Amino acid sequence: MTGGTGGVTDEGRARLHAEAVAITAELVAIDSTNTGDPATIGDGETRVCLRIAELLDEVGIASELVESVPGRGSLFARIEGADPAAGGLVVHGHVDVVPAVAEDWSVPPFAGEIRDGWLYGRGTVDMKDMLGMVLAVVRHHRREGIVPRRPLLLAFFADEEAAGVMGAQWVVRERPDLFDGMTHALSEVGGFSVPVAGRRLYPIAVAEKGVAWASVRAHGTAAHASRPTADNAVAAVAGAVHRVATREYPVAPTEANTALAAAVGEIAGVSGEVADLPAHLDVLGHFGPVVGASLSHTASPTVLSAGYKTNVIPTEARAEIDCRVLPGGEDTFRAEIEETLGPDVEVEWIWAPPIAAPADDPLVGVIADAVRESDPDALVVPYLLPASTDNKHLAPLGIAGYGFVPLRVPEDFDVFGHFHAVDERVPVDALHFGADVLDRVLRSA
Numbered sequence: 001m002t003g004g005t006g007g008v009t010d011e012g013r014a015r016l017h018a019e020a021v022a023i024t025a026e027l028v029a030i031d032s033t034n035t036g037d038p039a040t041i042g043d044g045e046t047r048v049c050l051r052i053a054e055l056l057d058e059v060g061i062a063s064e065l066v067e068s069v070p071g072r073g074s075l076f077a078r079i080e081g082a083d084p085a086a087g088g089l090v091v092h093g094h095v096d097v098v099p100a101v102a103e104d105w106s107v108p109p110f111a112g113e114i115r116d117g118w119l120y121g122r123g124t125v126d127m128k129d130m131l132g133m134v135l136a137v138v139r140h141h142r143r144e145g146i147v148p149r150r151p152l153l154l155a156f157f158a159d160e161e162a163a164g165v166m167g168a169q170w171v172v173r174e175r176p177d178l179f180d181g182m183t184h185a186l187s188e189v190g191g192f193s194v195p196v197a198g199r200r201l202y203p204i205a206v207a208e209k210g211v212a213w214a215s216v217r218a219h220g221t222a223a224h225a226s227r228p229t230a231d232n233a234v235a236a237v238a239g240a241v242h243r244v245a246t247r248e249y250p251v252a253p254t255e256a257n258t259a260l261a262a263a264v265g266e267i268a269g270v271s272g273e274v275a276d277l278p279a280h281l282d283v284l285g286h287f288g289p290v291v292g293a294s295l296s297h298t299a300s301p302t303v304l305s306a307g308y309k310t311n312v313i314p315t316e317a318r319a320e321i322d323c324r325v326l327p328g329g330e331d332t333f334r335a336e337i338e339e340t341l342g343p344d345v346e347v348e349w350i351w352a353p354p355i356a357a358p359a360d361d362p363l364v365g366v367i368a369d370a371v372r373e374s375d376p377d378a379l380v381v382p383y384l385l386p387a388s389t390d391n392k393h394l395a396p397l398g399i400a401g402y403g404f405v406p407l408r409v410p411e412d413f414d415v416f417g418h419f420h421a422v423d424e425r426v427p428v429d430a431l432h433f434g435a436d437v438l439d440r441v442l443r444s445a
């Protein structure tokens with residue numbers, strides 16, 4: 001089929017599809033595990049980048065490898081647009097993957113094997129699928145003489161799985177010139193079909209929660225445990241953690257959640273108010289828990305440590321609390337949590353602010369049209385990602401980031417649930433679908 005894509009032959013489209021699968025599989029087979037430990041990371045990220053550089057070079061696209069340290073490469077390639085005055089689109093993905101324990105898998109995690117119509121392997125949804133599809137599309141465009149409307153910057157980042165410190169964050173700090181002229185960005189996390197009330201929803205991430213890690217400490221008098229003290233550090237931290245964990249975090253409307261609630265209300269015949277969304281999360285199936293986490297601030301205690309012997313009161317106790325903050329809450333959240341923790345503990349914060357791009361940007365419309373051309377029943381809806389991507393690192397450059405990796409998947413396949421999972425896999429025909437959609441998005445965005 002030519003699918004209304006103007007002059008492209010069946011052979012051309014078949015090759016696009018075949019390359020989307022073959023390149024994804026090939027990149028999965030280059031083990032680029034990010035252990036988070038410099039001693040064990042290796043050079044997988046640079047090896048992925050060098051292979052991508054070859055694939056681009058084959059169609060005459062030059063690229064630049066930038067390494068934060070040897071072996072930890074990110075790669076950049078510019079593609080001119082027909083309208084050079086248009087703001088540029090960064091199309092980015094990360095080249096690293098989280099570790100995989102081979103014994104737990106039913107297929108080798110770094111082989112890129114296809115079984116029964118599914119491509120298996122670490123990175124098949126997070127996110128070498130996007131790399132494979134984007135590379136297949138730009139190679140297709142070169143072969144067919146297709147020039148995108150706006151300038152594109154293809155960016156392949158190291159270290160996303162360890163917060164981008166040696167990848168996007170490093171590159172934005174050391175080489176901001178690479179992003180000159182860029183106004184928008186497209187990457188993870190979103191674009192996978194989810195069944196809702198007989199329709200297929202394709203959520204597009206238009207915003208991301210902020211990350212606020214609170215390190216909590218209390219100090220008290222050391223003593224023999226048979227003589228209780230008034231300033232017991234263990235009790236102070238335990239009380240503070242309990243108050244934060246049991247506090248109410250009310251549902252708060254954001255632009256993304258408001259638009260999502262309205263869409264859900266319409267197709268499922270329920271209230272379209274954000275405040276009522278918690279009562280209708282079951283309508284959203286496996287997308288429900290993601291949405292549930294995106295409706296309010298959250299605070300999850302994750303680490304507790306104190307003491308060394310049952311009969312000794314220690315001088316210090318500490319806890320770590322992982323908080324996630326809605327856009328718009330960054331000014332008030334910290335003070336609210338510190339008040340809840342109370343005066344008996346000290347708090348230090350590690351903070352990555354939330355981001356939000358316009359939900360009604362023309363790019364969102366282009367993406368919705370591109371999806372509907374392949375899936376006429378589709379509904380593209382904005383949502384707020386309750387986690388983080390490299391889009392956060394690009395935001396300080398004034399780049400509006402969106403999360404959309406188009407995949408049409410079977411109803412019972414939970415793509416969100418396959419991130420970092422055992423037997424991570426993607427349907428082969430979902431990669432064909434995604435390549436078709438990205439073909440339209442990258443040429444007309």
Ligand SMILES: [Zn+2]
Binds near residue numbers: 094126
């Ligand atoms: Zn990812």
